[in-house]
Amino acid sequence: MALYSEKVMDHFRNPRNVGVIEDADGVGEVGNAKCGDIMKMYLKIEDETITDVKFETFGCGSAIASSSMATEMIKGKPVAEAMQLTNKAVAEALDGLPDYKMHCSVLAEEAIRSAIEDYERKKRGEPSLTVKENVESEDN
């Protein structure tokens, strides 16, 4: 299929790190159902290093592939380094995304950042925003 690169299709067909971490140290969720993309990232962090990462995604092929690639890129990395991950790097690692799909890689970057921020908040003893957000239902 010419729509996506082979790398995108590989990560879409065989997504890495799919699932949930029940006792995650940081959870981030970005996007909304209205626009058709939601990404949720779960991080396990030890000594400021991401020891495990899982994701759940509602979205198109490139959204799923971007999530998968992003999780691979931060697994085993120090938190500070993961925080620097850009959407461009995710898209490049996937051998590119169509222009109108670049927002999928932006979501991946934001999801990771959001999960790390959640971890930082927890470290400071503040309540988790992600959990609070999820309680509200956003139906229309």
Added chain:
Amino acid sequence: MIYADNAATTRMSDAAIQTMITLSGECYGNASSLYSIGQRAKEVLEQARADVAAVINAEPREITFTSGGSEADNQAIRSAAELGKLKGKKHIISSAFEHHAVLHTLSKLEREGFTVTLLPVHEDGLVRPEELAEAIREDTCLVTIMYANNEIGTIQPIRELGAICRERNVLFHTDAVQAIGHISVDVVRDNIDMLSASAHKFHGPKGTGFLYAKKGIRLTSLIEGGAQERGRRAGTENVPAIAATATALKEAAATLEEHAEATAKKRDRLIAGLSQIPHSALNGDAKKRLPSNVNFCFEGIEGESLLLLLDDRGIMASSGSACTSGSLDPSHVLLAIGRVHDVAHGSLRLSIGDDITDEEVDYLVKNVGEVVSYLRGFSPIWRDLTSGKKPFIL
């Protein structure tokens, strides 16, 4: 492979391919030339016009060949607007879920000073005749309502809508692109003044279609140039493609009833099968729909990923999700029948061919079910729905 996207386009019939190939070689003359091979092309052209006209119960002179359905829609609406403007009538009525060839033409006319009323299509995807009657005003110059919807396949009460327009002396156009060759269409019986059709939707070639305009309705030419098509469309006629259009349409008309009946049975089997998938819903009325059309929403998943995974399993289908349209909004058709964004993103249209077997229908049901369930397995929305954080919509 199961090709279940016949509403997008169809494979040309063998007879239509043969017509096109043969005539491309043998009948290359310009139909406007007076020497014999030119006149031969003219004869083929006029025979095609007569054949096409006969299928919809029109007269040959009422048929103008165009580049397809979109051009026919544009020309019909533009022509009616021009005629209306002459009488100071600048109000047009249509429906909320028309094809963009109609809706975008109407938006353009709005910018030129016309007023447009879009009738609601309700949850069942059907226009109500009484709502049309109420919407017609003194200055209404055109009503344009599609015969059958391209996404959800619902068939409008065209005869009744046409009768109302006749009674109120308003021109009635119908975009019959999805209907022609699949269900019975008769411009006299159905009170139709203008009708658009596209050949590639009924196993004819792409790039060809026609506009029916009842005699007496003056058409505005969208393309200036020579006097082809009685001055209603300039440009040398694509005779091989036009003849192939007639071949395909005659073929479709000859077997229309038996095909429609047999296909509707497969459609109903497919609907029954897909209805077993939890938290899913059929879009549009279950019976007043094209024999080939099945359109479902599956909660908790997104359409593009569904299509890609079905493609891996040899199934070609389409979706009204935003990601397949290149915009952030899902299909205007699904929104018009009241589906919320979250659900509309998870839509699937299967438009089956009349040669589909029960085994293939069952293969579709099984694979759609498996892929939906796989995608739900890592959908954060599905998790929220199943854990009770969010209420199910479907």
